[in-house]
Structure formats: C-alpha cells, structure tokens
Amino acid sequence: MNVAVAKTGNGRAVSDLFASAEGRLPGSPGVAALRREAFETYERLGLPHRRIEEWKYTDLRALVGEVLPLAAAPDAAALKRAAEAVTAHAIAGARKLVLVDGVFAADLSDVKALASEVSIKTLREVLADEANPAAGDLLRTAATDAVISLNAAVATDGVVVSVADGTHLSAPIQLIHIATAAGASAFTRSHLRIGKGVRATLVETFVAAGKASGYQVNDAVILWIGDDADVAHIRLMDDAPDAVNVSSHFVTVGAAVKFNFFNMTTGAAVSRLQGFITLSGEGSELSANGVNLLQKTEHGDTTLVVDHAVPNCVSRETFRAVIDDRAHSVFQGRIIVRPDAQKTDGKMMTRALLLSDEAEADNKPELEIFADDVSCGHGATAGALDDSLLFYLKARGLPEKQAQALLIQAFVGEAIEQIADDDLREHVIGIAERWLERRS
Amino acid sequence: MPAVQETVERVKRIDVDQYRYGFETLIESEKAPKGLSEEIVKFISQKKNEPAWMLQWRLEAYRRWLTMQEPTWARVDYPKIDFQDLYYYAAPKPKKTVTSLDEIDPEILKTYEKLGIPLREVAMLEGVEPKVGEEDPARRKIAVDAVFDSVSVATTFKAELKKAGVIFMPISEAIREHPELVQKYLGSVVPTSDNFYATLNSAVFSDGSFVYVPPGVRCPMELSTYFRINERNTGQFERTLIIADKGSYVSYLEGCTAPQRDENQLHAAVVELVALDDAEIKYSTVQNWYPGNSEGKGGIYNFVTKRGDCRGANSKISWTQVETGSAITWKYPSCILRGDNSRGEFYSIAISNGFQQVDSGTKMIHLGKNTSSRIISKGIAAGKSQNTYRGLVTAHRKALGARNFTACDSLLIGDKCGAHTVPYIEAKNSSATFEHEATTSKISEDVLFYCIQRGLSQEEAVGLVVNGFVKDVLQQLPMEFAVEAQKLISISLEGSVG
Numbered sequence: 001m002n003v004a005v006a007k008t009g010n011g012r013a014v015s016d017l018f019a020s021a022e023g024r025l026p027g028s029p030g031v032a033a034l035r036r037e038a039f040e041t042y043e044r045l046g047l048p049h050r051r052i053e054e055w056k057y058t059d060l061r062a063l064v065g066e067v068l069p070l071a072a073a074p075d076a077a078a079l080k081r082a083a084e085a086v087t088a089h090a091i092a093g094a095r096k097l098v099l100v101d102g103v104f105a106a107d108l109s110d111v112k113a114l115a116s117e118v119s120i121k122t123l124r125e126v127l128a129d130e131a132n133p134a135a136g137d138l139l140r141t142a143a144t145d146a147v148i149s150l151n152a153a154v155a156t157d158g159v160v161v162s163v164a165d166g167t168h169l170s171a172p173i174q175l176i177h178i179a180t181a182a183g184a185s186a187f188t189r190s191h192l193r194i195g196k197g198v199r200a201t202l203v204e205t206f207v208a209a210g211k212a213s214g215y216q217v218n219d220a221v222i223l224w225i226g227d228d229a230d231v232a233h234i235r236l237m238d239d240a241p242d243a244v245n246v247s248s249h250f251v252t253v254g255a256a257v258k259f260n261f262f263n264m265t266t267g268a269a270v271s272r273l274q275g276f277i278t279l280s281g282e283g284s285e286l287s288a289n290g291v292n293l294l295q296k297t298e299h300g301d302t303t304l305v306v307d308h309a310v311p312n313c314v315s316r317e318t319f320r321a322v323i324d325d326r327a328h329s330v331f332q333g334r335i336i337v338r339p340d341a342q343k344t345d346g347k348m349m350t351r352a353l354l355l356s357d358e359a360e361a362d363n364k365p366e367l368e369i370f371a372d373d374v375s376c377g378h379g380a381t382a383g384a385l386d387d388s389l390l391f392y393l394k395a396r397g398l399p400e401k402q403a404q405a406l407l408i409q410a411f412v413g414e415a416i417e418q419i420a421d422d423d424l425r426e427h428v429i430g431i432a433e434r435w436l437e438r439r440s
Numbered sequence: 441m442p443a444v445q446e447t448v449e450r451v452k453r454i455d456v457d458q459y460r461y462g463f464e465t466l467i468e469s470e471k472a473p474k475g476l477s478e479e480i481v482k483f484i485s486q487k488k489n490e491p492a493w494m495l496q497w498r499l500e501a502y503r504r505w506l507t508m509q510e511p512t513w514a515r516v517d518y519p520k521i522d523f524q525d526l527y528y529y530a531a532p533k534p535k536k537t538v539t540s541l542d543e544i545d546p547e548i549l550k551t552y553e554k555l556g557i558p559l560r561e562v563a564m565l566e567g568v569e570p571k572v573g574e575e576d577p578a579r580r581k582i583a584v585d586a587v588f589d590s591v592s593v594a595t596t597f598k599a600e601l602k603k604a605g606v607i608f609m610p611i612s613e614a615i616r617e618h619p620e621l622v623q624k625y626l627g628s629v630v631p632t633s634d635n636f637y638a639t640l641n642s643a644v645f646s647d648g649s650f651v652y653v654p655p656g657v658r659c660p661m662e663l664s665t666y667f668r669i670n671e672r673n674t675g676q677f678e679r680t681l682i683i684a685d686k687g688s689y690v691s692y693l694e695g696c697t698a699p700q701r702d703e704n705q706l707h708a709a710v711v712e713l714v715a716l717d718d719a720e721i722k723y724s725t726v727q728n729w730y731p732g733n734s735e736g737k738g739g740i741y742n743f744v745t746k747r748g749d750c751r752g753a754n755s756k757i758s759w760t761q762v763e764t765g766s767a768i769t770w771k772y773p774s775c776i777l778r779g780d781n782s783r784g785e786f787y788s789i790a791i792s793n794g795f796q797q798v799d800s801g802t803k804m805i806h807l808g809k810n811t812s813s814r815i816i817s818k819g820i821a822a823g824k825s826q827n828t829y830r831g832l833v834t835a836h837r838k839a840l841g842a843r844n845f846t847a848c849d850s851l852l853i854g855d856k857c858g859a860h861t862v863p864y865i866e867a868k869n870s871s872a873t874f875e876h877e878a879t880t881s882k883i884s885e886d887v888l889f890y891c892i893q894r895g896l897s898q899e900e901a902v903g904l905v906v907n908g909f910v911k912d913v914l915q916q917l918p919m920e921f922a923v924e925a926q927k928l929i930s931i932s933l934e935g936s937v938g
Contacts, residue, residue: 376881378861380876
C-alpha cells in the first residue's frame, strides 16, 4: 500500500485520541507496550479504504472519515438508560452480560446466576493482572488489519468467559452492548473459551439506549470451541441509524464440533462484520448464515472467511440481503481449503434482493482451493422481487406492501431457518417483522 | 467419439514435457538496442514510417508509463521483470521489398508450415490443394495475418477481402493507409492510461492486425492472426484493433506459439474491439505460448489487455479462449455493454499444468438498457499449477434490465495444484438480474472407475472426462480451432495423472 495515502487529517485525530486515552486504558506495563505496538500498526495503515482489496466495497475513509474520542465511563444516569434498554432487548430466559459504552456493567449482568456454570472475568481485570504473564495474549489475534489493531490498542473492556469441559449450559448467554453516549466511540474485546463436549448458546446484541446517536462501536470476539462441542452463536446488530459498527470475529473450531453462527444486521449507518472462522479439527460441521436488512443510506458489510485447515469438515453459508432506498449491502465470503484438507465439503449461497432502483448489492464469493478431493461451490444472485409472484398475491387481495412483506419474509426465511433454537428463531423472525413494519 | 480416440493416440506419441512448437527458426533479424527509452520509441515509430501524430501518441504513453507501477493484485508470483533488459523491436531482416508471398524468407514460411498455418492461399485458390475429403464440406477459407516477432510478415486473401470492402492488414500499414480510422478508434477502448502493460504496449507496439468491416457487410471468411515469438530476450507487443461498423459481422481467430527457451519472455498485447449498432464480433483465441519446462523454467509471461466495446445498440461481442500455454497468464477479456440491448459473451477454458500460473477471467460492464451477458469459464488445474478465475459483473444505475449468467467450474487433477474463484458481482439497480454459480471438484472416482472398467486406460478416461467438462466452451469455437483445441487440451494435461 502507498504509505503516503495513509496520512490524513483523521490519522492525526486518532493519534490525539490514543494519547489522551492511554492513561485510562487497563493493562500492566507489558500490555501497555503491546497496545502501543498495535497502535503504531494502525497509524501506519490508517483507516481502511477501497484500495485495500478486503475493504474494496467498504471504504471507511469515505464512509466514516474519523474515529471519535473514547466514550467516558457511564455515569448513574447513563446506567439507568442502559437498564431500560436491557429490559427491552433481553431475550427471555437468557443470562445477561452487559457492556455499557465499552465498560462492563456488573449490576446489569447476571454474574451470579452464570457463575455456577462458567467462569467470568472482565477484560479489564485480566489485562491489569500483573501476575498473569499471558494477559497480553488477549490482545493478539491470528489475522490483523487496521481496525483490529486499533481495537487491540484501545479496547477498554469486555468479558473473558471460560466454559469447563462437558458443561451443558442451562440457558443462553446474552452479551449486550449498549451505547448511551452520543459522538463517542466504544472499543470492546471479548474472549470465550468453550471446553470439550460443551453445549452452549451465545447471543450478542448491539443496541442504543434512549436517544444515543452518532456513536461508533469497534468490537472483537475471540472464540475457541473445544472438540465435540455444540455451539450456537447469534449476533443481532441493531445500532442507532447513524451509528458505526465494525466488528471482528475470530473463531477456532476443534474436532467433531457443530457450530452454528447467525448474524442479523438491521441498524447502523455503516457496519461491517468480519468473521474469520478456522476449522482446525476434523469432522466438524459449520453453518454460518446472515441476513442484512438495510434501508435509507445504510451500508452493511458481512465478510466471512472460512478456513478449512484440516480434512473432513463441512461448511455451509447462507446469506440474504434485502436492500431498500439507497442502501448498500456487501457480502464477501471466502472458502479456503488448505493443501491437506481433503474431503472438504463447502457450499456458500448469497442472494440479494433489491427493492429500490438506487439500492446496491455487491457480492464477492471466493473459493481458494489447494486440495483436489473436495466438493466446493458457491452461488450468488441479485435481483428484484419476482413480478409474477407479486401479481399472484395481489390478485388474491393482498395490498402491495403486504404482498412484498410476505415475499421478503420468505426470502430471508431461508437463512433464519438455520437457527436451531425455536425461541431464538422466533425472536429473530420478530426483528425481521418489525423491520418490515417500519418500512411500510 | 472418434475425436477423443484421435486425441488419445496423439497423447501417446508425445512424451511428457514436449512442447510441439518449441523449435526455433534461424533467420537473421534486425533488432533495436536493448532497453527502453524515448529513443527506442522514436526508433520503432521511424522504422514503421509512422506519421507524427502516432509518434506523439506513443511518446505520451511512454511518459505516462514511467509514472506507473506494475500491478501486483493478481494471484501470480514471478521475479521482477527488468524492463531495460529486453529488446523492444525485432524484425526478420528484409532481403528486399516484399511484393508477394513467394518473396518472403522461405525459413519463415517453413515455420508457419510447421505450425500448420495455411499461408499458401495461392495454391488453394488455384485449386491444387489436396482434396480434403467429402466429410469436410464445411471447410472454410481463412484469411491469415502472420506476425513474426514484432512484425507482420504476411497477410493472405487481401484481394478477396478488398472486394467485400473489408480492410484486413497489419496495423502498421493501416496507420499509414487509413489514418482517419486508426486515429478515431485506436485507444478508444483501451486508453493509453489504462494499465501498466497496456500503456507499455501503447508506447512500443510494433505491429498487429487491423480489421474494419464496413456497414452491413458480413465478412466472407474467418480472419486469423498467428503470433510467433522467435527471438531471444524479446518482448512481443502487438496491437489488434477490430471495428465492426453498423450491421456487420466478423469472426476473428488468434493463435500463439513460441520457441522453448530457458529465459522468460514477455508478451504484452492489447486488443480493442468496437461494435457499432447491430454489429457482431466473435473473437476466438487459442493461446499456446511456451509454458516452461517441467521444473518451471522458462515460458512466456502473458500480460494481455483485451477489451470489447459494444458501442452501438443491439451489438454483440463474444470472446472464446482456450488457454493452455504461458508460464503466467494475466488476462481479462472484457465487454463494455454501452449500447442498449447489447450482449457480451465470454467462454473460456484455462488449463494449467506444471508450474503454470493462470489468473484470468472477464469483466462485463453493463451500462446500457436491457444488456445481457453470459460467462462460462472452465478451469482445469493439474501438476503444481495455480489457476484463478477472476471476474467482474457490474450493472450501472442506469443499466435497467441488465442480465447476467455466470458459471465457473474448476477441476483439480492432483493434490499439488490450486484452483481459485474470485468473482465480483455488483448490482446497482433493482432491475438487474444476476446469477452466478461456481463449483470446484476433482474427477469423480466413480466416473473414472466406470471408464476404466470398460477398458480405457486411466489417461484415456481422464481425457474423456475433461473433454466432457469443457464441451460447452469448445462448441463455441470455429470448427477448425475446436479440433486443434481439443488436441491441445489433452497434450496440456499429459503427465498429470497416474
């Protein structure tokens, strides 16, 4: 990359941000050195732009421009607003872990109920623990780019969860990210280590409390799944309509695992979820799915890299985008099959539904294959609603909008159906229905 | 299938690692000094007796090229090219002024004979060519423009084409004889500033073919160019410009070979196609540049920019390519669908074996209303090669009713090779309908077992399956090429199984 391009006014603004935030960032001296290193990487690269292949369709320099200053720790009033949001967005029966403006809120979380089944710490306390020589590992990831480096540099908090081998969680864990401040940014980073033979359901929710607006979220999730585990991970991103959400997931999957991931994007002016899933144990099955429901001028990017590092794994990806008004949906999916990963079975299907003449859908489904005994494929389509189907429904007396809603529901249904848990699936369908109502 | 049996026999006769066209022709040639500078650009222009505007055009391209950087985004890996260590101009030394085919150096004629190029049209016209046999009534006449190193040595059937009003001549002649056409269209599809290699080509291209088909004319025969790199350390930079005026039709074939050498040779061509209202251009390529030996030494670097502009309404451009040669291929024949109801097609077979690296595909850029495009790409990777399909389909906001269908399939033979698919699909309006599918697999064990059980050897069975795999594309080739291509495919895969 051309280094000259990286130096922009925004770059300087971020330098100031780091300088002012450095003092309040948690961490031992060793961690502080790592942070500085990560920040230097970010400074060298600057915000990703369209000349960087992976960010071709999501040019953060053009879309976001600058990184906002770190949000202040939430005060009592903010926590009160956050509490209301938690009540509104909590999933019935789930045990909550709440992060408000990038800070763990113990009072809003179900720490006690969870403690019986899992071990929970905050990122802040692990990083600050000078006796823990491995604390710095929490800031390292397998892959890195500018936004990931920035996250490592200034992440303020997050949860560090560990589930012991053989545990069957009795209820889903819901990690709720709440923004209460306007014009500020929150950097969070969470680690989840799932032991062997564990059964667990994780839900992540991103929402704004009250009238919080114009904020930025940069989140990272690092997830290890032990052999024989059965894990569902559902991410629901419904940030304020003018917010920015950039999230990175790193998932390492063991042997004979069933991992079911689902992402739903219904909010934020600019959002990107980049998931890096490595199948590192044989005989595992991955199902990674997503739905983008976008309107107005929203920009939603889902990028999934599935890396088959070992033989005999199956991966399935189903992605749907519904794009209205002048919104822009991006899907980049890559299946990598490493030289020894024989007998890999990988399929990816991405479909975009354009509801308006000014909507835009960019799809980049990639296959990168280095082994011969594999069966891999992908499909991609883009188009409008089928006129003949609409006509059929209208002829049966349904108004235009309702007929459209019905077809859209069926369209995204194919991805939502991949969620195994009945209650969660209903919850997600509810979100899609509300989005459709908002539209009409 | 008789053709397949024939293929198999041919494969048997040929040893692994044998490139059929690897011979060298010993003729004297005239070369410009090594390296690239304004002087060399001026030298080439002077050699070609070019008008001042052409020299100016070249110099502008050269100056721009100096500011550009080599592209690195493709999935190919090669040592840095020293652009000062190449000859930019090599021409067979003229013995005297050539007025007819007979006066061409017999060595060159022999070369083309060995390649199977029917330059001896004279004989054919006089009816002395041997009877081909009744099963071959469809044998058509083909007009050939042969380019040897940097210079066009012979163009056949000129007179007959002239009668139909078709202009088919070396571009160096066209610059002198039809400056108004060349000036109007040259660089209008691939501008001099387009990309690193196209800009380099604009500065130093020495020859190539020029075709103009006047309004309403259906070109009476297939037009063909055969490119041959002979000299050591030369780069071949040819430039092809084809213009199909309103309501016309032309089919153009292109073939390429080069001698076996240990060094890598550079080939950076530019092809521009312009189709006006209701016109159709069919462009077929069988690319068989020397791919290097079994250790990956030598071979051609094929960095080519090919682009067609469907400028008029209802126009159509169709690319068909069979890529079996070159150490490195970097080419993306594209269609700009500017005219309403225009159509672009891309049919490709890309085969890589040994240490070959292919990064090829197409771009379909939908700008006009109700434009449609179709992409069928078949990639076959064997040996230690890497084979990438990279394609773009995009519909502009105003390209209402744009339609695309893409199917790209990859076949892997052996566990040391790689096959990759990188499609970019960009829909910018709701009436665009895009469908894309891609698969990657190896030849099914069941199918192989079935064939072998019925008495075919492993190699024959693979040949059969591969020929079936690429059939969709082979059908698009003109008949003469289809047979040749089928043989080529088998030869390219020689040594990849067992």
